[in-house]
Amino acid sequence: MAEAIWSVGKVAKRCGINVSTLHFYEQQGLIHSWRNAGNQRRYKPEVLRRISVIKAAQKVGVSLEEIKRAFESLPNNRTPTVEDWQQLSKNWQQMLDGRIAYLQKLRNNLAGCIGCGCLSMTSCPLYNPDDKLAESGSGPVLLDQAEQKARAQQDPSASS
Amino acid sequence: MAEAIWSVGKVAKRCGINVSTLHFYEQQGLIHSWRNAGNQRRYKPEVLRRISVIKAAQKVGVSLEEIKRAFESLPNNRTPTVEDWQQLSKNWQQMLDGRIAYLQKLRNNLAGCIGCGCLSMTSCPLYNPDDKLAESGSGPVLLDQAEQKARAQQDPSASS
DNA sequence: GCTTTACCTCAAGTGAAGTTGAGGTTTTAT
DNA sequence: ATAAAACCTCAACTTCACTTGAGGTAAAGC
Numbered sequence: 258m259a260e261a262i263w264s265v266g267k268v269a270k271r272c273g274i275n276v277s278t279l280h281f282y283e284q285q286g287l288i289h290s291w292r293n294a295g296n297q298r299r300y301k302p303e304v305l306r307r308i309s310v311i312k313a314a315q316k317v318g319v320s321l322e323e324i325k326r327a328f329e330s331l332p333n334n335r336t337p338t339v340e341d342w343q344q345l346s347k348n349w350q351q352m353l354d355g356r357i358a359y360l361q362k363l364r365n366n367l368a369g370c371i372g373c374g375c376l377s378m379t380s381c382p383l384y385n386p387d388d389k390l391a392e393s394g395s396g397p398v399l400l401d402q403a404e405q406k407a408r409a410q411q412d413p414s415a416s417s
Numbered sequence: 418m419a420e421a422i423w424s425v426g427k428v429a430k431r432c433g434i435n436v437s438t439l440h441f442y443e444q445q446g447l448i449h450s451w452r453n454a455g456n457q458r459r460y461k462p463e464v465l466r467r468i469s470v471i472k473a474a475q476k477v478g479v480s481l482e483e484i485k486r487a488f489e490s491l492p493n494n495r496t497p498t499v500e501d502w503q504q505l506s507k508n509w510q511q512m513l514d515g516r517i518a519y520l521q522k523l524r525n526n527l528a529g530c531i532g533c534g535c536l537s538m539t540s541c542p543l544y545n546p547d548d549k550l551a552e553s554g555s556g557p558v559l560l561d562q563a564e565q566k567a568r569a570q571q572d573p574s575a576s577s
Numbered sequence: 578g579c580t581t582t583a584c585c586t587c588a589a590g591t592g593a594a595g596t597t598g599a600g601g602t603t604t605t606a607t
Numbered sequence: 608a609t610a611a612a613a614c615c616t617c618a619a620c621t622t623c624a625c626t627t628g629a630g631g632t633a634a635a636g637c
Binding site: 435437438441445453454455456457475480481482 | 624627632633634
Binding site for chain 2: 313316317318349350353354356357359360361363364366
């Protein structure tokens, strides 16, 4: 059941994704394979873990670019060790904690602000684009680019 | 300070978005405006609230299409009342609770699973694409399409 | 009054994350 | 041995959420 060598089709089926997606991920440098005599892709079981991580990260809004960078922080061209995954997992957990905190804050704002129907534009935090509903506390590794860019180009002293 | 009529430029600046984005949102039916004598857009302050909601929803991964549908569930062609916003906020909160639960589950899985470096493909929940790390508990209104589609075409009794 | 700034429309472009299709080769099953 | 299923490449297409640009009009500031 747990074979040592996998074909694209098997991996795709196992992970619930398309073969074309595997081609795409490989092209993007997110996963790796070697070829058999007939030029067909072959995978180590390790690839399943990678894809799981990709999918999990995507679910929480991390871009492929960031995921790639996170992977690259693992010792290159070597099957990640237990310690490697632990390190990755540490970064990921910080990011997740940040997201959770963000969502909770947002939920509270919705309850207290949209819910109440207030139209006070000066006090309502949802009206204020400069209030980032801060994601502070998240690890640096996986903070998305767009957000960092937005942060950088924003006048810190803006107000209506 | 809190004017009763807004121009595109003012709204854009206040919300921290581009004028072109406002054009785009209007085209998509997410916001509304009327025109002055010179064909320029004019907005009620209400639009600020709408945009805040759009931005908040986007942050948690809700598509514009869904946001539009949520807006359409509000009584049509009428400025939403306090009760209308409260209803929307209720649906939103359920969705947020679902997301939070999902993130927490994911974080725990990462800690217990990637972290440990286990390679047991039969027991590791991250390996199993059929384990949706369930978002159960989220409200129906804002669950995203893709997920519902995925759910529908999935054998409910799947397990590795 | 004039010039600068803000606004208008419409079409086309962008980037992310894939998907689809054509045309051909390899593997597997019978 | 042969047919079906799986695989290959490469280019083009798709959707989402915007952005950019061209060519022109309206409003505001001095």
